[in-house]
Amino acid sequence: MKRINTIVDAKAEIEKLKNPNCAEDDIFFQAMEEVLLSIFPLFKSDEVYSKNAKNAVIRRLITPDRVIKFKVVWMDDNNEVQVNTGYRVQFNNALGPYKGGLRFHPSVNEGILKFLGFEQILKNALTGLPLGGAKGGSDFDPKGKSDFEVMKFCKAFMRELYKHIGPRIDVPAGDIGVGGREIGYLFGEYKRMTSAFEGVLTGKPFFFGGSLMRPEATGYGVVYFTRKMLELDGKESLEGKVCTVSGSGNVALHAIEKLQQLGANPVTCTDSKGMIYDARGLDLALLKELKFVRRTSLEEYAKVHPEAAYTPVSEYPEGAHAVWDIPCYAAFPCATQNELNKKDAENLVKNGCVSVSEGANMPSTTEAIDLMLKNKICLAPAKAANAGGVAVSGFEMSQNAAMQRWSFAKVDVKLQETMEEICENVASTAKEFGVEGNYVVGANIAGFKRVADAMIAEGV
Ligand SMILES: NC(=O)C1=CN([C@@H]2O[C@H](COP(=O)(O)OP(=O)(O)OC[C@H]3O[C@@H](n4cnc5c(N)ncnc54)[C@H](O)[C@@H]3O)[C@@H](O)[C@H]2O)C=CC1
Numbered sequence: 001m002k003r004i005n006t007i008v009d010a011k012a013e014i015e016k017l018k019n020p021n022c023a024e025d026d027i028f029f030q031a032m033e034e035v036l037l038s039i040f041p042l043f044k045s046d047e048v049y050s051k052n053a054k055n056a057v058i059r060r061l062i063t064p065d066r067v068i069k070f071k072v073v074w075m076d077d078n079n080e081v082q083v084n085t086g087y088r089v090q091f092n093n094a095l096g097p098y099k100g101g102l103r104f105h106p107s108v109n110e111g112i113l114k115f116l117g118f119e120q121i122l123k124n125a126l127t128g129l130p131l132g133g134a135k136g137g138s139d140f141d142p143k144g145k146s147d148f149e150v151m152k153f154c155k156a157f158m159r160e161l162y163k164h165i166g167p168r169i170d171v172p173a174g175d176i177g178v179g180g181r182e183i184g185y186l187f188g189e190y191k192r193m194t195s196a197f198e199g200v201l202t203g204k205p206f207f208f209g210g211s212l213m214r215p216e217a218t219g220y221g222v223v224y225f226t227r228k229m230l231e232l233d234g235k236e237s238l239e240g241k242v243c244t245v246s247g248s249g250n251v252a253l254h255a256i257e258k259l260q261q262l263g264a265n266p267v268t269c270t271d272s273k274g275m276i277y278d279a280r281g282l283d284l285a286l287l288k289e290l291k292f293v294r295r296t297s298l299e300e301y302a303k304v305h306p307e308a309a310y311t312p313v314s315e316y317p318e319g320a321h322a323v324w325d326i327p328c329y330a331a332f333p334c335a336t337q338n339e340l341n342k343k344d345a346e347n348l349v350k351n352g353c354v355s356v357s358e359g360a361n362m363p364s365t366t367e368a369i370d371l372m373l374k375n376k377i378c379l380a381p382a383k384a385a386n387a388g389g390v391a392v393s394g395f396e397m398s399q400n401a402a403m404q405r406w407s408f409a410k411v412d413v414k415l416q417e418t419m420e421e422i423c424e425n426v427a428s429t430a431k432e433f434g435v436e437g438n439y440v441v442g443a444n445i446a447g448f449k450r451v452a453d454a455m456i457a458e459g460v
């Protein structure tokens, strides 16, 4: 990359990196563009990054070390053969072993995993732990599959993946569609294939090496980050405030749990079919039963609580999402990428929302981010706000390596410290680069600098 003097130079260089023949890469490009444009102040102020083209840090950073793609063949309950595609994108290991989740969802393709892997590099750097960045998964759809089918798929998936991972090489974890159940099946097969009982996956069930609090970590971490961000920005705390949350999976339900513990009132959650709005406050025990045990739709919630409103996705005007139209003090998008668009951001601003904290990876579109920042919403970007999950994964790796088990309280204290340190680091980086209060730029610069310095130090 040539020397970049202006934002126009930066945009022109980024344009050259686009792959016009691959629509799947659009989402990866969205993630990359957000980062590269927002680290522009760094290029202007620090010659190591802007002038030292021999290191080609940007080109090296945006190109995955390798993309592993494999066939997964398994038998369903009718003894029919099923074929899926499996992937692992090992993106960058400048700071430590490749680390990042596995996603099982029909939308999974190489572009989505490249976007998630790229974000993971900078997120992992922000934790301060020795972790590189990776992501993987499959287009397998766990919805409607029996427990036995999920097990057979996981085992077939690991029979290919095990060749490429290891506790000092690459340590996968969960993401959408992959929780404790799936990690348990994957770990069982890894052990069978290698005879090694080692910390090769995180998010394991507690009885064979999982860390206490890993299931809660991402959702709790988002709330800890938000609490600190509001304090630093001199805003009122979350106590007694109405909050809106999207999603109803691992991240969303644990964010709701922590919000309730801090005295806030989370009133919404969503799944791919619709939204629950319960103004009296959500019945979390019921949500956990519906989503973690019965694995069923949110529509069931309204059958138990007819006072709550259920809005199916189909009933809402095109281009906006019902959940972001509910007035709130703080919003927590915790479902999936690009679930909060410009129209949604306008609704949040109109209704006086003070902060938006991204529990999901890249839930806000570029236009939504611009609009929220322009309107002075405190925006906690995913790579900082949801880093609690991978941080506790890092703690799980430490416990496994030392053959130790830490208490829930110990992990909780370390998680709170980590989220507060990330928040302070991001806030002070933004201030240092003249964009005080802009956590998006602060997170991108702070994460990028740590990885880039390691890449420059290791040479080409
Ligand atoms: N599990 C973890 O530790 C971490 C997860 N994340 C991110 O958080 C988000 C949620 O992940 P999890 O809660 O772990 O997954 P999950 O599988 O437990 O739940 C997924 C959630 O996303 C919703 N969802 C999925 N596709 C959707 C769609 N097309 N439209 C609307 N809703 C949809 C589901 O209804 C569900 O609420 C994802 O963006 C994931 O990458 C980020 C950091 C760590």
Ligand SMILES: O=C(O)CCC(=O)C(=O)O
Residues within 6 Å of the ligand: 099, 100, 101, 102, 120, 123, 171, 172, 173, 174, 175, 202, 361, 386, 387, 389, 390, 391, 393
């Ligand atoms: O725990 C991990 O290794 C990764 C979690 C993850 O996939 C994420 O942070 O998006």
